[in-house]
Amino acid sequence: MAPKLPPHHPVEQSTSATAGGQASAHHAPPRGILRWLLTTNHKEIGSLYLIFSLIMFFIGGIFALVVRAELFQPGLQLVNPEFFNQMTTMHGLIMVFAAVMPAFTGLANWMIPLQIGAPDMALPRLNNFSFWLLPVAFLLLLSTLLMPGGGPNFGWTFYAPLSTTYAPPSTTFFILSLHIAGISSILGAINIVATIINMRAPGMRMMDMPLFVWTWLITAFLLIAVMPVLAGVITMMLMDINFGTHFFNAAGGGDPVLFQHLFWFFGHPEVYIMILPAFGIVSAIIPTFARKRLFGYASMVYATASIAILSFLVWAHHMFVVGLPLAAELFFMYTTMIIAVPTGVKVFNWITTLFRGSITFEPPMLFALAFVVLFTIGGFSGLMLAIAPADFQYHDTYFVVAHFHYVLVPGAVFAIMAGVYYWLPKWTGHYPNVKLAQWHFWLSVIGVNLTFFPMHFAGLAGMPRRIPDYALQFADFNLVSSLGAFMFGASQLVFVAVVILCVRGGEKAPAKAWEGAEDLEWSVPSPAPLHTFETPPTFQRHEH
């Protein structure tokens, strides 16, 4: 399965080299910026995704810090309420679509071909297209902040009619930028599915795949299924705004609640899109540093698939107070609670893997263990929110904010960082600096909990979401949250330092950088050469 690189192929002699793509394909890879613009290499594209995601993580983080600075004290101090709304909205949009999702896609690009023994992604040019759509989409999105009337100010869920009748003029640009990002996600996901199904090393069955590959296969399926629904609903918004339709306006027979149904039919699978690959990363790291095989491999696969299927049947648990029929409240309450079962299977499998393991606490393991504990907290608060009558109290309070930040920050983001620490030796050939990484870990863990734990209490006491000012009794909780947020934000600079130092030098890593690591990526040298598995490897099956 050695890739036929153009210079060695007869077609070079048989066709004139005038065609654009062909002509450039015949020369050595271009240097400088063109190398990155034109690349079709899964490792380079993976790095582009990761760097883009890191930059967006800081931009989205700065928006969050504007929010937290304003909320440091009651009263209006720093920004006006209109700008505050734009900051909460843009923070959410950037973190979801430009930081977390591209980070996982970057890891998928880098690691899936290495983990299944493929020479590259199945459709390498499409892969490059998927990436380069993202900077275009998010430059356009960020530019809305400078447009007359400001950027999106209706929350990342952009409920109609706030996002249609009462929206700023820039909303049309917001919709178009989200269309570009959606195209990127769909094409990227198609590429990942094709790669996993079609490019595995000979002899590697589906049930031999590392869990990161499995979880990404299922995630990619979710992306292909729901990103078009997002495209559909924003298209209907675009028409309501610009062409006088009444999809989300009851005056013409439409329904604003229809928007919420369509949005959350996309939105709930979307939140699993942001967590399933995290499960895969943690399922790689915990066995490595517990020096045991993952407990319950097959049940992990089935649990992931169950979560994905259930994610299509739970969307209206975001809408318990909107005025649903009782039957719908009950249906969505019970389906939501059922999700705790496969998720519990996963948590128990990780804990059982740790049981009687020879555990060491390298940086990736620290983040993975923190993931298991803190994600579980977020999972439990999710169960509380799933109870419809209780949700009437929690809805739209800071309790919800606490819940989804627990699953997304010490959940998804910690898993991404764990993955970065785990695979940095493979990418750079060097181990990350352990002391600095430990500083990063402990500052992050403390910062995250300082930020988000008090939000549970503020929310239960009745503090609403998305407001720039609040009643005096919430002052202490908000003060702690804001301090924690700045601590967490600043500690991410340590992360950047670790990554840069690791790229530039550090302790040399062997091919198998971690003693207990088993998967195929550890059979290629560190750093991984630009082209790997040009001849498919022989896959050695270990019994799960």
Next chain:
Amino acid sequence: MSGGSYYVPSTSKWPILGSLALGLMMIGTGMVLVHDRGTPIMTLGLLAVLAVMGFWFRDVVKESRGGLYDAQMDRSFRQGMGWFIFSEVMFFAAFFGALFYIRTFALPWLDGEGAKGVAALLWPEFTASWPLMSPPDTAVAGPRDTFSPWQLPLVNTLILVASSITLTVAHEGLKEGHRDTTRNWLFATLLLAISFITIQGVEYYEAYVHYGITLEAGIYGATFFLLTGFHGAHVIIGATILAVMLVRVLRGHFSSDNHFGFEAACWYWHFVDVVWIGLFLFVYVF
């Protein structure tokens, strides 16, 4: 999985140019919609997108004809096209879902029926019906009349079903190696596609001029144009693909055992056909 060789193109400028072209097109579109200017930018962007697609596909065709692709690459393309069509199915599913939700829940509730009939407090005079001729608020003018499904829509259904059959005959001809059969039946398919688009254009004219069915005419007009409009756009795309396939057939690009480009076009056309059946049933008949 195969022991063959997998073609990995070393570099390409089409993806980055395509991204920029799409960005240009979107910025132009936004400017046209928001600021009422920017048509040149939008047009330039659209042309650039089309040009990039043309060049990109030309490269793929060249590589394929140059023998660079093996059976594994063929499977990647099949996977890619199959999942792309699935994503399109979900795009239309969102619109059908909206239609069913409006008809089953939203309108009866506004009329006081069902679990959330309290919504009738908004417009007590409102009576639900489908097609919705009088929207709840009198400020919104509903359609004056609706189409009979047994006239132009039925004709269009027969045309599109027939086109799927003619396309299958063309495909069988290709598999048997009868290039003339393929050419003739593919040409017939293209004629049927053009007839469909023309009739749909006539229907839109009728809708606006004689029936008062417009985008603004309440939820009936909105869902009607959303579903038929995006379907029509897909028919135009599908017909364009078929036209390209006809050119490729004339140039002898396909062999009886290697013609996935043609097959993918068939898949897409059948998908467009199936969506129309759903439209015919739920937009026109029921």
